Amino acid sequence: MDKRVAVMGGTFDPIHLGHLVVAQEVADELGLDRVLFVPSGQPPHKQGAKVTAAELRAEMVRLAIADNPCFQLCLLELERPGPSYTYDTVRQLLDQGNYQELYFITGADAVLEILTWHRVRELLALCHFIAVTRPGFELEQLREVQGRLGTQLGQRIRPFTVPSLAISSSDIRARVARGKSIKYLVHPEVEKFIVNNNLYRF
Numbered sequence: 767m768d769k770r771v772a773v774m775g776g777t778f779d780p781i782h783l784g785h786l787v788v789a790q791e792v793a794d795e796l797g798l799d800r801v802l803f804v805p806s807g808q809p810p811h812k813q814g815a816k817v818t819a820a821e822l823r824a825e826m827v828r829l830a831i832a833d834n835p836c837f838q839l840c841l842l843e844l845e846r847p848g849p850s851y852t853y854d855t856v857r858q859l860l861d862q863g864n865y866q867e868l869y870f871i872t873g874a875d876a877v878l879e880i881l882t883w884h885r886v887r888e889l890l891a892l893c894h895f896i897a898v899t900r901p902g903f904e905l906e907q908l909r910e911v912q913g914r915l916g917t918q919l920g921q922r923i924r925p926f927t928v929p930s931l932a933i934s935s936s937d938i939r940a941r942v943a944r945g946k947s948i949k950y951l952v953h954p955e956v957e958k959f960i961v962n963n964n965l966y967r968f
Contacts, residue, residue, distance in 0.1 A: 768799035769866035784933040807843040807850040829955035853885040868893040895923040942966035
């Protein structure tokens with residue numbers, strides 16, 4: 767039974783090497799047994815935005831993490847109807863597993879908006895947040911959010927700096943649309959999958 771587990775949620779449209787570096791760095795630092803990659807089903811913050819079909823995004827995740835025994839694909843949000851709220855996902859994982867510690871990995875920029883998240887105070891009571899920052903990120907913004915949550919909940923958000931990888935899913939989609947190479951930005955199997963399925967060529 768895995769005791770120390772982190773959830774890495776995201777649209778993963780597509781998953782890229784930056785996601786994998788972050789997950790491995792956090793796993794090493796915290797001594798995690800497992801990192802669960804959870805593709806969003808219906809991301810509440812992207813209502814109305816064009817998002818690649820869930821099964822294609824999930825397959826890209828599967829291909830990207832297949833060679834890492836610490837990483838695992840989790841389809842909870844794709845199997846659950848309705849908006850993909852983090853609270854519901856964490857609650858479901860805790861109901862299903864006997865975890866000693868559960869962490870949620872997300873970007874520090876997303877954490878700055880955490881006060882708008884669904885049932886955020888209950889969520890923070892259930893798991894620790896790893897707020898991933900790049901070198902140079904202004905931590906004062908994060909401290910302000912922590913202060914508004916109060917000492918007990920605020921301390922459950924931990925800033926975590928990773929090597930600066932200027933890679934984003936939106937940039938990868940744009941590069942594909944312009945016919946530019948994405949080699950070394952995504953896992954080679956993900957690159958093949960994008961080409962074979964003619965993704966992002968708007």
